[in-house]
Structures are given as structure tokens and as C-alpha cells.
Amino acid sequence: MRKKNFAIRYSAGSPAERIFPGIIGELSQTIAPLQALPTNGALSVMVWNIFKQQRANWLNVLKKYGLESQLVLLQEAQTTPELIHFATSNYLAADQVPAIVMPQYSSGVMTLASANPIYCCPLREREPLLRLSKSALVTVYPLDDGRQLMVANIHAVNFSLGVDIYQQQLKPIGEQILQHKGPVILAGDFNAWSRQRLRSLYRFSTLTGLQEVRFSHDWRKKAFGRPLDFIFYRGLQVEEASVLVTQASDHNPLLVRFHANP
Template sequence: MKKAILLSIPLAIAVTAVIGYQTVFTLPDSAQVTSLSDGKAQLSLQCYRKESVNAIDDNGRLNLLVWNIYKQNRAQWQAQLSDLASDKQLVLLQEASMTEELKLWIAEQGWFGSQVDAFKAFETTAGVLNLSHDSPTKACAYTELEPWLRLPKSALYALYPLSNSSNLAVVNIHAVNFTYGTQEYQRQLDTLVDELLEHQGPIIVAGDFNSWSEERLSVMKQALKKVGVTEVHYQPDHRTQFITGLPLDHVFYRGLVLETAEAPESDASDHNPLLVRFRLENKDI
């Protein structure tokens, strides 16, 4: 009798864990993107498209904020996000949790949002989020399942028109993290690189790459080498590092002129933000 009771304990724990997981997390059947404008959300399938969109840059300037916002878990997130985003034309967030507070902030600031619905936690979607002053002409969602946690990491491929008549391709990525090897990491990057190889104009690839090992850094750089991008370097460089001393967040670019880049310290997330200023090639300012 005691043996039967002891044997039933692990089963009960496993069943409880599964029920708890299913109660907290909901996964979509496929990658999908939600567009947010004027406080309203529009759900697409994998891709969203729109014609007649204004240029994303400001007279040839393109100021960028990249930040893993840690699901807005710290009290200072809204004030610091407002300050950091105030002069930006493009904001790329990772670990954005689409709470009512974030929806209200997006509407009040007049942003257009494109979010990948990677999963829902207590009915609140989470995933990478692009913010711009007008819609992209195209935004496509991609997810890769974490093999251990069984939760998807997300990426967004988006196209934005520029005032010099070219189109900017932007990849916002939150890379898979908890893996034994680099197979899933490689697959996630290769899928996005395949999209970028079809694009002839300027490119930005940015986000939280979870590049905490030399193996991951090598996979990341070899994959992105195929599209001819250059990595941004920062002054000062306070990018969040893993215990290995390797930074987790990166920005790569092609077909733009880099002016300044910095990674200041912040107490509003477990990652520090990246602030990068570009200008368009062949564009007098």
C-alpha cells in the first residue's frame, strides 16, 4: 500500500505541473502577428500587409531603440521607455507583455505596434514588438519552440519604406535560449536569413540573441554573414552579459550610415537598452 502511494506521488506532481502549465500558458497553432493602432488590435495570421505607408525615417535620420523589456516587470519601465523612445523612429522590444498598461502607453504615444503572439500567459500575449509612427508595408511572425521550456521564442520580419525610395528590412529577434546544442538556434536564424536574402535594400537585424556561448556567437555571425551585415559597436557599452562575459544583445546593419551607438545602464529591466543613430545613404541632412 505504501509503495503504491509513493509511486503515485511523482505521477500526481507531473499531472499537476501539466494542468498548471496549460492553465497559465496558451500557445497559438501557428505564428501570428497582431497590429495595434489607436488603441485597437487587429489579428492577422503569419503576415500583415498594408499599402501606401509613410517613410519611417525623419528627413534621412533613423534613430533606433532595441530593448528586452523583461515583460514590464519593474516599476520604472514606463517612465524609462517614454524617455528612451521619445526621439526614435523605430523601437524594437523583446519580452513585451501586451498588458492593458502597455496598450494604453502605445496609444497615448501614438505608436503603431506589430507584435508576434508567441504565447499567452494568463490570457496576455507575449513576444517581440515593433513600434513605429506608421505601419510597416509587411510584417511576418516567426516562432521557434524552446525544447526544454516548451514555450516559443519569437521574431518579426518587417519592411518599412524610406524617404530615398528604398525599403528597410528589419528583423526583431528573441532567440531560443535553453538548448543543449545549437540546432534550434541555427534553425531560427536560418529561417530569418532566408527572408533577408530575398531583400535588396538596407537591413537592420537586432534583438536579444541569447548569445551566451562561443558556439552560439559563431552560429549567429556565420548566419548573418550571408546577408552582408556589419555589427554595431557601442560607446559606452553596458550591454547585459551572461556569466561567460558575452553580451546577449546585438544590432547588425547594411545599407545605412552608422552615426552613434550607446548601451547605457538601466534599472527598468534585466537588460540594458541599445540606442543607435543611423542616416540614410545618399541623403543630405
């Protein structure tokens, strides 16, 4: 029997808490304004594979650019005391889906947000060759204009023959996006290093009605000439988008500022 997926929620002044999948159809449309993601008409998002914090200067990069963002989507985030302290000191909630669990820390996608999510769906997919897991997380946040924003943070499976497992990992995310009526952000490390994978990803974005964020100066990490990190969106408008060149990880962070009002 397959183990039930869960996320670990970290928040200031509270013990870490296991969060199990919610039911998307039970989301309430009446949310108190004080619980909403503070946008003031603009929503800044940072997306970064942080390489398990193995390189120097990662915390300085997070402090400089993450603190300007209401949402930070990390991949390969390792639950070190330094990262947890940063997250809980500056964000209301940090939700991580453990993909790899080690004696001291776990590693996986982590979403830091300036509001508590009203829905959380952790997902994991096992690498068919290495037998290690990759994780994804779907969360929903109320916006101050009354809408609800769905955010999907993914670290896609890397080593597989063909694209069956790749598409299998995307499928439950797509199902939730199609059910959601409000704006959507889907972002992360998609490991789209082959022509087949890239085609599958673009087919997925078309079927779910998502647009790709484009970068005029594209310094994203590439493999076999193809970018690995992407941001897709729906129901928002892009104001600015850039890629930060840094040695603090083996991936460069993506920074995007959305116009949040409908």
C-alpha cells in the same frame, strides 16, 4: 499540424487585429510618401528586452528614450494596458508576436513604428527543453527616400543542447534578408551566451551581409562574459550608438542613430 504564426497589431482608434505572414516577393515598390517612415535623413532605433515590465520605471525609460526613436524593438513585451496605451498613443503601429499566452496578457517581441509596415512575417520557435516559445518578427517599412527598410526583431531560443535549434530559428530570417534589396536592421536578444552560439550568429551575419553595431562603452547584459543583445545592419551608416544603464529591466537598452540616406 503546426499552428500558423500570427502577429497582433495595435493601433490607435482600431481594435487589435491578427496579421498573418505576407509574401516578401509581392512587395510593391510604389509607396505614397505620406506612408513612409519619417527619417529626415536620420533613423533612431531603440532595442530593449523589457523583462515583461516587471520592474519599476520601465515606462519612464520608454517615454524618455523611446519617443526619440522612429523604431522601438522590444523583447519580452507583455501586453499590459500601460504598454499598449504608450504604443498606440505615440506610434502608428505596434506589432507583437505572442510567444507566451497567459490568461490576461501575452508576451513576445513587439515592434513599435512611426509608420505602418507594408510587410509582416511573424515567427515562433519552441524551446526544446522548456517547451516554451520564443518569437521573432520581420517587418518592412517604406523610407522617405524611396527605399524599403526591413526590420527583424528577435528573441532567440535560450535553453538548448548544441546550436541546431538556434540556427533553425535564424534560418527563415536569413532567407528573407537575402531576398530583400534594401537596407536591413536585425536586432534583439540573441541569447548568444556560448562560444558556439556566438560563432553561429557571426557566421549568419556574414552570410547575410550584415555589419554589427559597436559600442565604445559596452554596458550590454552579459552571460558567461558574452553580450546577449545585438544590432546588425546593412545599407545604413551608424552616426551614434550607446547602451543605456538602467535598473528598469534585467537588460540595458541599446540606442542607435543611423544616417538613413543612401
